Amino acid sequence: MLLPVDSRSAPVNNKPPATQTKKPVKKPEKKPVKKPAKPPATQKTPVKQTPTVTKPTAKKPEAAETLPGKTEKPVEAEKAPDSTKPVEKEPDTAKPVDTVIEPDSILADDEPANQMVLNHPWDDYAPLPLLHERFLVFQSARPGSTEGHDLWYSHNANYRDRTGRPQWSVPLPFAFPLIGNPSDTMQVQKPAENPPGQFSVNSDGFEGHPSIVMVGSKPVEIYLTSRRAEGGRQGYAGLNIYYARYRNNRWSELMHINEINGDYDDRMAYVTPDGKRMFFVSNRPGGYGGDDIYYTERDMRTGLWASPINLGPLVNGPDDEITPFLTANGQKLVFSSNRKGGLGGFDIYISHWNGLEFEMPLNAGRPFNSERDDEAFKLTDDGMWGYFSSDRRHTDAKGRFDIYRVAVPTELIESVKLTLTGRILDASSRLPLGMDATIHIDFELMTKVITSKRRVKNDGETIENNFTTDLYTGRSYRLRISAPGYQPYQTVLDYRGVIPAGRKDERIFYLEPIRKEATYERRLAGIVVDDATGLPLPGSTITKREADGTAVPLDVNAEGRFAVPVRNDERFAIMASSPGYVSQEQSFTETKELKEIVIRLKAGKDTNPCEAGDPQCIGNERIYFDLNSAVIKESEMKKLRAIARIMQSNTGIRIEIQGHTDLTYRGPETKSHTYNQKLSLDRANAVKQRLIELGIAADRLIVRGYSYDRPLIPVKDAVKGAINRRVEFKKID
Secondary structure, three states, X not given: OOOOOOXXXXXXXXXXXXXXXXXXOOOOXXXXXXXXXXXXXXXXXXXXXXXXXOOOOOOOOHHHHOOOOOOOOOOOOOOOOOOOOOOOOOOOOOOOHHHOOOOOOOOOOOOOEEOOOOOOOOOEEEEEEEOOOOEEEEEEOOOOOOOOOEEEEEEEOOOOOOOOOOOEOOOEEOOEOOOOOOOOOOOOOOOOOOOOOOEOOOOOOOOEEEEEEEEOOEEEEEEEEEOOOHHHOOOOOOOEEEEEEEEOOEEOOOEEOOOOOOOOOEEEEEEOOOXXXXXXXXXXOOOOOOOEEEEEEEOOXXXXXXXXXXXXXXXXXXXXXXXXXXXOOOOEEEEEEOOOOOOOOOEEEEEEEOOOOEOOOEEOOOXXXXXXXXXXXXXXXXXXXXXXXXXXXXOOOOOOOEEEEEEOOHHHOOOOEEEEEEEEEEOOOOXXXXXXXEEEEEEOOEEEEEEOEEEEOOOOOEEEEEEEEEEEOOOEEEXXXXXXXXXXXXXXXXXXXXXXXXXXXXXXXXXXEXXXXXXXXXXXXXXXXXXXXXXXXXXXXXXXXXXXXXXXXXOOOOOOEEEEEEEOOOEEEEEEEOOOEOOEEEEEEOOOOOOEEEEEEOEOOOOOXXXXXXXXXXXXXXXXXXXXXXXXXXXXXXXXXXXXXXXXXXXXXXXXXXXXXOOOOOOOHHHHHHHHHHHHHHHXXXXXXXXXXXOOOXXXXXXXXXXXXXXXXXXXXXXXXXXXXXXXXEEEO
């Protein structure tokens, strides 16, 4: 294995070998070349600016020598070196201008990694990983036995380690077979140049954008982009899509797809692994911009492709869309576009299939896109790694389009089926559960319910208690297991991230037996309050409804408090009602963690609880006073008239009138309580006098003063404590 060349030590004036036949290109600049609004009708293989190089001869017509897909102004070539000798490299520690990293572009571990062994100072483009990254086929303009852009390939010695770095061999010109020795029955395209039985598609022209259909580990079809003039191939005037098939132990000649190609540029084909669908790029009339993505399906009986269909205005736009790739489950289309709103020239975009059409594409963002061109993205078979080509600024860049490898982005992680197998054991005995368990698996709004299966001996002893079910990656499930006599068990099954297809998740689940605690009884405290103010409602009726439906009335004291007799694990309900409020019922289960029951009642439409004439309302009524005053405000008289009507209708009712004050007395501390005691009695007597005037006998009214000893809110602020300046009522049996 050769060590990768560190491009950072390469001299600025490094030239490709003189045998390479290329058109001179521009000298390096600090900024990328501005893209034309509409590329010429040629193969899209963008060129990154590199140091000027010279060609010794020109064997091809000029149209074939230009790098397809770019429009550049002609520049003067440097003096050609001696074509009989390799170009010498003068020692130089300076970095090429195009590889300088901007100050804020510090490379992180998860950023795309330049595959230095694969890359060359000329363009390396359209990477195609095969057989779980065992091989990589790609397009390159590097010097070789043929000129122009050709297909090359490399072998990864570390392909079995799916999380490690690949160990690429030095690239070789592409030829089948990739594994094993050539067969003497294989089609020999160029007997003088290739070993016997080897199949090669390269010529002195343009070959690019490979797509290979595999059956197991064997290739059965190859698709690529080329021109009809190269190698004497048939085709139309523009770029064409060609293919060859492996049948009867031999490869066919390359043939153009007559039902797809035309007198325009048809190229960049991606054929799905089943060989049934093709996505490709064309600048034919009737599109939405320069280059559009088209789709076609093949009749597997005849082998013919249907008339291509434009993917429409959601995918295609007024600019250019190129290098399509469909993920394994057919749910995401990945392509590159120079549409407005991107990070650079051509950016990588992702479009989701919603069952009817591909939706509006989303920019993949950094680190997959840069300020330059990022194109030809493809995933490995297992979906763990992505490859693409870019002319981005990078410390390891060779100077033009390079091949990069990156961990698969979250947006492209495929959802595949996996099998969950569970063994259910008793946590105490560590033996299989002696009864069937019920398993609930929740995902979003869906729930799958299954039952474990027991296997028993002849004597009835359980020797297995298992369950098996199919789930999908890319999701997080909540699993719940229950069985009589055992504590419920639950856990999260997180299958997000990259998980190869066909994996099994084998787990053991332990259920804890329920250990019954000693029974106990206690009285659980409760309070009923106004929902808006939080003030107690002593005039409320509270009833406990037990599990068997028995109703148990509970006493409510003057502070709105009550006590509920409960037993451990008891289930019960509390029904609460109060005059002037909306009744409600709440359910509870007794546990030691339940400290207090708070019932909050919402006020009804009538703000005066006694307007309906219910005697129970008297305990909820309050008469409010101004600061340091015992004068009843006219606004409070409505409440007293309602109480008087109730007492006239219910002659057996006697009430205690309770006067209260706030904590805002400003006199001497020693006289504070005495002053407020008198003020609270004055307020209670004022209310008593008004009720007598309204026709209530004095012997039915008892007066009490409580000074500031029973505040509703324990504050000294005159505004916040205004609610404490009040008279309350208590019915006397």
